[in-house]
Amino acid sequence: MNRHEIQLYIIILLCLYSFQLKAQEQEKHDNLFTAGHASAFIGGLYDGYLPYSDLLLHGDFGLGAPDKLDGELLILDGKIYQTQSSGKTSEIQGTGLTPFSVVNFFNTDSTFKVPRQMDKDQLYAYLDSILPNQNGIYAIRIKGAFNKIETRAFPPVSKKPYVPLAEMIPLQQFFAFTEVKGDLVGYRIPNYMEGPNIVGYHFHFLSEDKTGGGHIINLLTDDITIEVDYLNSFTVNLPQTKDFENFDLNKDRSEELKQVENGM
Amino acid sequence: MNRHEIQLYIIILLCLYSFQLKAQEQEKHDNLFTAGHASAFIGGLYDGYLPYSDLLLHGDFGLGAPDKLDGELLILDGKIYQTQSSGKTSEIQGTGLTPFSVVNFFNTDSTFKVPRQMDKDQLYAYLDSILPNQNGIYAIRIKGAFNKIETRAFPPVSKKPYVPLAEMIPLQQFFAFTEVKGDLVGYRIPNYMEGPNIVGYHFHFLSEDKTGGGHIINLLTDDITIEVDYLNSFTVNLPQTKDFENFDLNKDRSEELKQVENGM
Numbered sequence: 001m002n003r004h005e006i007q008l009y010i011i012i013l014l015c016l017y018s019f020q021l022k023a024q025e026q027e028k029h030d031n032l033f034t035a036g037h038a039s040a041f042i043g044g045l046y047d048g049y050l051p052y053s054d055l056l057l058h059g060d061f062g063l064g065a066p067d068k069l070d071g072e073l074l075i076l077d078g079k080i081y082q083t084q085s086s087g088k089t090s091e092i093q094g095t096g097l098t099p100f101s102v103v104n105f106f107n108t109d110s111t112f113k114v115p116r117q118m119d120k121d122q123l124y125a126y127l128d129s130i131l132p133n134q135n136g137i138y139a140i141r142i143k144g145a146f147n148k149i150e151t152r153a154f155p156p157v158s159k160k161p162y163v164p165l166a167e168m169i170p171l172q173q174f175f176a177f178t179e180v181k182g183d184l185v186g187y188r189i190p191n192y193m194e195g196p197n198i199v200g201y202h203f204h205f206l207s208e209d210k211t212g213g214g215h216i217i218n219l220l221t222d223d224i225t226i227e228v229d230y231l232n233s234f235t236v237n238l239p240q241t242k243d244f245e246n247f248d249l250n251k252d253r254s255e256e257l258k259q260v261e262n263g264m
Numbered sequence: 265m266n267r268h269e270i271q272l273y274i275i276i277l278l279c280l281y282s283f284q285l286k287a288q289e290q291e292k293h294d295n296l297f298t299a300g301h302a303s304a305f306i307g308g309l310y311d312g313y314l315p316y317s318d319l320l321l322h323g324d325f326g327l328g329a330p331d332k333l334d335g336e337l338l339i340l341d342g343k344i345y346q347t348q349s350s351g352k353t354s355e356i357q358g359t360g361l362t363p364f365s366v367v368n369f370f371n372t373d374s375t376f377k378v379p380r381q382m383d384k385d386q387l388y389a390y391l392d393s394i395l396p397n398q399n400g401i402y403a404i405r406i407k408g409a410f411n412k413i414e415t416r417a418f419p420p421v422s423k424k425p426y427v428p429l430a431e432m433i434p435l436q437q438f439f440a441f442t443e444v445k446g447d448l449v450g451y452r453i454p455n456y457m458e459g460p461n462i463v464g465y466h467f468h469f470l471s472e473d474k475t476g477g478g479h480i481i482n483l484l485t486d487d488i489t490i491e492v493d494y495l496n497s498f499t500v501n502l503p504q505t506k507d508f509e510n511f512d513l514n515k516d517r518s519e520e521l522k523q524v525e526n527g528m
Binding site for chain 1: 267270271273274277278280281295301303304396397398399400401454455456457458459460496497498499500501502504508509511513514
């Protein structure tokens, strides 16, 4: 191979590589990726199936559940944090599987600064006012100071068959934070995605010092910055398991889901 | 740059390129891609928004509708065919937009030869018997000889606001083929995908000589080969249009959809 041939090969490879990168960027951009099926998950399919390393191929931001429902997951800046029912919150360093998670690559489209107190209902009403597309999918990062944050985390399950998540509600553990800084990580998902996804607002919390977190039950903002990423497609990755194949998805679990999301 | 440096660069580029290819293959593999939202489409959103060239990035097999509902689309071996309400069937050569299409990259997982007569109900019952995962997504190509094929195609709409598809039913044009060879291209989509997708069985037809086609209304098989591709994820690409943003998706259109699918 002479020098000119080598240079030609390098140019061809660079072209191919940039073409591939472009194709992959298109896929990454503005897509919500769901691992698992929400209705099946809240129906009791808590066994993890998708490796965390695979999940991170589809997003650097999001929330979910660990294998066997051992607490709550939050994904921020490409790192995965687990809050267990003991309250212990730690970055996941090793391998692991998730039964259900929702992620995207977060790119801020709009930023809103809100330096005032809002409770959860007021925050959601404010978000409704700034997110006018009723059929849109929104990823939302809320960073700042909070007067109050209340979260919960589920304890792990051990023996199959697992009971539905609504029956696990009495086993939840609650955590209260006052005058705390941190991030809310979550989504507003439109009603037509019900079934495979959890619709409406859904947030998990991570304190700034990364020592506390969980699924949001209640809150009072103090001085926050809201970053929004407008998404325009969604992917649902189905568990390739016998449990999922055999699961009866015809049952309407929307009421159960509301109970689980509200923690009561 | 000396010879050794050049060789090193080539090796690095080859590694990067193969890594990208692998990531892209994973995305391509076993994913159902929907352009548009089925409920919005049958509700009257017939204006195309996704270029055919973009659609083909997500699949080489599938079915859909042309811009302004000008007939029916079928995608086979990476080519797009349009059957208009005149019956004229032709390969789309130029540019164009689709308001709703469903595609995947077809890779045969299983093949079944059925050298006997089955009507549509018998065919669907047979497919149910060989596709046991009630929660699975199946792409299905049925190639061979048919005693009878009955199809339909919608005429194009012209003036906005467009009426819902169920109100267009009287305007359908029907086509009958006897002793014809060709392909059925379609899917079985599970119930939990209702709303964004058309659930159940759904096939379009293309004759072997590529001169006839349309949405399947009825059929009688003679000697067919069924190829099945088991899919394990689905992506829905939402129209980024004001029409979609403003569309009321809360109306249940499942009954309308059944009428439209059955052509009556």
